[in-house]
Amino acid sequence: MKYGFIGLGNMATAIIKGMCKSEDFESSSIHGFNRTIAKATTLATTYGIHANNSIEELMANCDVIILSVKPQMLPDVLPEVKKHLLDRHIIVSIAAGKNISYFQENLSATTPIIRVMPNINAIVGASTSCYTASEQVTDAQLQLVTSLFETVGTIIEVPENLFSIFTTIGGSSPAFTYMYIDALARAAVREGMPKNMALDIAANAVLGSAKMILQSQEHPWELVDRVCSPGGTTIQGVSSLQSNHFETTIHDAVAAVTNKDRNLSK
Ligand SMILES: NC(=O)C1=CN([C@@H]2O[C@H](COP(=O)(O)OP(=O)(O)OC[C@H]3O[C@@H](n4cnc5c(N)ncnc54)[C@H](O)[C@@H]3O)[C@@H](O)[C@H]2O)C=CC1
Numbered sequence: 001m002k003y004g005f006i007g008l009g010n011m012a013t014a015i016i017k018g019m020c021k022s023e024d025f026e027s028s029s030i031h032g033f034n035r036t037i038a039k040a041t042t043l044a045t046t047y048g049i050h051a052n053n054s055i056e057e058l059m060a061n062c063d064v065i066i067l068s069v070k071p072q073m074l075p076d077v078l079p080e081v082k083k084h085l086l087d088r089h090i091i092v093s094i095a096a097g098k099n100i101s102y103f104q105e106n107l108s109a110t111t112p113i114i115r116v117m118p119n120i121n122a123i124v125g126a127s128t129s130c131y132t133a134s135e136q137v138t139d140a141q142l143q144l145v146t147s148l149f150e151t152v153g154t155i156i157e158v159p160e161n162l163f164s165i166f167t168t169i170g171g172s173s174p175a176f177t178y179m180y181i182d183a184l185a186r187a188a189v190r191e192g193m194p195k196n197m198a199l200d201i202a203a204n205a206v207l208g209s210a211k212m213i214l215q216s217q218e219h220p221w222e223l224v225d226r227v228c229s230p231g232g233t234t235i236q237g238v239s240s241l242q243s244n245h246f247e248t249t250i251h252d253a254v255a256a257v258t259n260k261d262r263n264l265s266k
Pocket residue numbers: 006007008009010011012033034035036039068069070071073076077094095096117118119120171
């Protein structure tokens with residue numbers, strides 16, 4: 001099997017890195033095409049993948065075509081993909097907002113299409129990804145594509161009607177979490193702690209808290225209560241966050257992202 005990435009930005013670079021580091025994929029089986037050709041040649045030099053000069057060349061070389069351009073670039077890219085589409089091709093899209101029917105309308109109703117939503121933590125092998133597949137996709141094809149995304153983290157199936165909300169809490173939320181970690185660290189800088197030290201502590205506290213949620217089986221509010229000693233320090237901060245609408249602020253941000261994602265498919 002040969003894998004071809006169209007668009008070699010943040011996400012494709014992370015996924016290619018994961019594939020090349022894994023024992024399951026040969027770098028010689030990976031091809032890439034980017035509008036700015038230098039990005040392809042850099043990846044070819046770094047990881048030993050093939051730099052292709054056109055979508056036509058990439059599609060002739062590859063079986064699994066991974067569309068990794070921004071959603072707004074798809075109207076430029078899809079006509080060229082459609083022109084060179086063959087029966088052997090499997091289309092994988094990681095674009096936000098574009099649903100399977102969009103690709104069926106703009107490419108072909110019979111081509112196997114798998115929609116995947118990874119996240120930027122793929123760069124460190126820690127993406128929380130999901131997929132949904134068109135009915136033409138076989139179990140073997142699905143296995144192939146999920147194993148590809150397992151090289152950069154975990155992947156689960158999500159029905160397409162939940163894809164927008166997954167995109168928000170799985171795909172976009174790393175940005176919110178980075179903001180939260182940075183806010184904690186800056187607050188510590190105000191108290192005199194060096195920024196690097198504060199970032200390290202804040203990030204590790206978030207990492208540990210995430211492990212607690214995943215491993216303890218306890219409700220998050222039970223965990224909150226366990227941190228808040230009666231008359232102690234933490235409850236002061238928890239009350240302050242509640243008075244400042246912590247939860248509704250997050251809900252508003254999640255709704256804003258999800259609405260934008262839903263509008264992209266219209
Ligand atoms: N950045 C993120 O955290 C995530 C992004 N995504 C999705 O992944 C996709 C890619 O996002 P990024 O990697 O962040 O974007 P990016 O902007 O870093 O990469 C896109 C690449 O496509 C290239 N490109 C643009 N037009 C092209 C064309 N006509 N032909 C060939 N190459 C072209 C650009 O030169 C660029 O290198 C998007 O659809 C986005 O919705 C999904 C999950 C997370």
